[in-house]
Amino acid sequence: MMKVSALLLRFAAIAGLLYVALFVYVAISRISYPYELEWMEGGMLDQIGRVLTGLPLYTHPSVSYVPFIYPPLYTYLSAGCSLLIGAGFLPLRLISLCATLGCFVVLYMFARRETGSAAAGAIAAGLFAAMFEICGSWFDIARIDSLFLLFILLGAYLLRFRTGARGIIISGLMYVLALFTKQSANVTIIAFTIFLLLTVRDKSRWYFPAVVILAGGGAVVLLQWLNSGWYFYYVFLLPLKHASNYAMIEYFFLRDIGLRLLPGCAVALAGLAAMYRHRTKPVPLFYVFLTAGMAVTALVSRIHRGGYVNVLMPVCAVIALMAGIACGTFAVRRKHRGEEPESDPAPPSRLAGVLAFAIPAFCIFQFSLLWYSPVKQIPSPADRRGGDALVRTVAAIPGEVYLPFHGHLGPLAGKSTFAHAMAIDDILYSSDDRMRNALMSDISAAIVARKFSAIISDQPFFSTPISENYRYAGRIFDTADVFWPVVGYKVRPTAIFLARKGD
Numbered sequence: 001m002m003k004v005s006a007l008l009l010r011f012a013a014i015a016g017l018l019y020v021a022l023f024v025y026v027a028i029s030r031i032s033y034p035y036e037l038e039w040m041e042g043g044m045l046d047q048i049g050r051v052l053t054g055l056p057l058y059t060h061p062s063v064s065y066v067p068f069i070y071p072p073l074y075t076y077l078s079a080g081c082s083l084l085i086g087a088g089f090l091p092l093r094l095i096s097l098c099a100t101l102g103c104f105v106v107l108y109m110f111a112r113r114e115t116g117s118a119a120a121g122a123i124a125a126g127l128f129a130a131m132f133e134i135c136g137s138w139f140d141i142a143r144i145d146s147l148f149l150l151f152i153l154l155g156a157y158l159l160r161f162r163t164g165a166r167g168i169i170i171s172g173l174m175y176v177l178a179l180f181t182k183q184s185a186n187v188t189i190i191a192f193t194i195f196l197l198l199t200v201r202d203k204s205r206w207y208f209p210a211v212v213i214l215a216g217g218g219a220v221v222l223l224q225w226l227n228s229g230w231y232f233y234y235v236f237l238l239p240l241k242h243a244s245n246y247a248m249i250e251y252f253f254l255r256d257i258g259l260r261l262l263p264g265c266a267v268a269l270a271g272l273a274a275m276y277r278h279r280t281k282p283v284p285l286f287y288v289f290l291t292a293g294m295a296v297t298a299l300v301s302r303i304h305r306g307g308y309v310n311v312l313m314p315v316c317a318v319i320a321l322m323a324g325i326a327c328g329t330f331a332v333r334r335k336h337r338g339e340e341p342e343s344d345p346a347p348p349s350r351l352a353g354v355l356a357f358a359i360p361a362f363c364i365f366q367f368s369l370l371w372y373s374p375v376k377q378i379p380s381p382a383d384r385r386g387g388d389a390l391v392r393t394v395a396a397i398p399g400e401v402y403l404p405f406h407g408h409l410g411p412l413a414g415k416s417t418f419a420h421a422m423a424i425d426d427i428l429y430s431s432d433d434r435m436r437n438a439l440m441s442d443i444s445a446a447i448v449a450r451k452f453s454a455i456i457s458d459q460p461f462f463s464t465p466i467s468e469n470y471r472y473a474g475r476i477f478d479t480a481d482v483f484w485p486v487v488g489y490k491v492r493p494t495a496i497f498l499a500r501k502g503d
Contacts, residue, residue, distance in 0.1 A: 061423075
């Protein structure tokens, strides 16, 4: 059985590396696609345009522009990258791709250093790569999530393997960066603050929360000043004004995680249990807080209005990590070159032998359940031609054209960009009546005044004022299978409305 279990461990590691290679193939194949892979990518591009022209990122909402409810770090980094390599989606996706590869490296280092097994590291990185489709095929697109996860993992790695106060301080800075990439970093910040207060006995236990409070608080004050007081409203107050969908709690555990990830969860729990064989008591407690923090981060985001499966990335990463640690911990022990595992080896018992066989076998089974077709993740040449034809259609219309779901198409056709439908919905579906009524009035007034020569919409959008002031001029696409986003919400420009004349 020892030889079989060692062979299974190698097979699991090879499967993990194949999934990493598969992800890289998909990401490289679509990184230069000039249109949206996911319908909100264009909105991120609109925000970068504001930064590059010196306009504030957060401001009073209007038909011209409504900010997203995200912190600004990804946008600022993408704007800087755009200055270096040019405009378009490429710099945004490049940041996400590099961040994802960074996540793979950190997961590998985490499991490798914890167990002394390179195979365990490959399984941890590869299992997360295999969860690409479960997380909405989101890793490499022009969104904030991969960069956010990289900062979270780096901060956790530093806390686990820190060497004194410096490691704690740098970890705190990583979490400040995470917090200014996505607000839900506050969950893991709270989790690790509690962990340090429980396990560290000297004054360095206060360094982590102190860094977060001082650096994070200072950055908030600066952003408030730079954005005339609007930063705090969009990033903190507005999300709190959205209703939560608590029915998603059951869905999260039974459907998001429970069905396709059941073997991986079982192995991850075995890895968590293995931590209690450790010599030093803080180690198992660290992994309890890490697992709980990542799971709650995903759950809180999932129950938030509009929460999509991309928010599963933190919990998927920790499942992959703990599964890799389990494989390395229960594997047949043999001499390793370099650093020895930091955990105690399992005793040479019958149970240990069974686990050394069963755990990599479960991982291989989990890998088989996660197979996805790369073809479905890559836009076709027909999609590109459809986008090109749409841009020509928009360019041929005299005057301004409003594409509320795909504002980035306007500048490609020589037009202006206007408020994105998702950012508008964040206000319209909030409990802020004053802001909602003001925005609705502003958009309705622009439509009634026929500010736009045409409106191209994916689905009903301010239907009454549009029907009274614009005439339906036909469908955009006659073909059913082109120009759909390959990631996320399936919407595409559907109907064109032209302004009525002489009424």
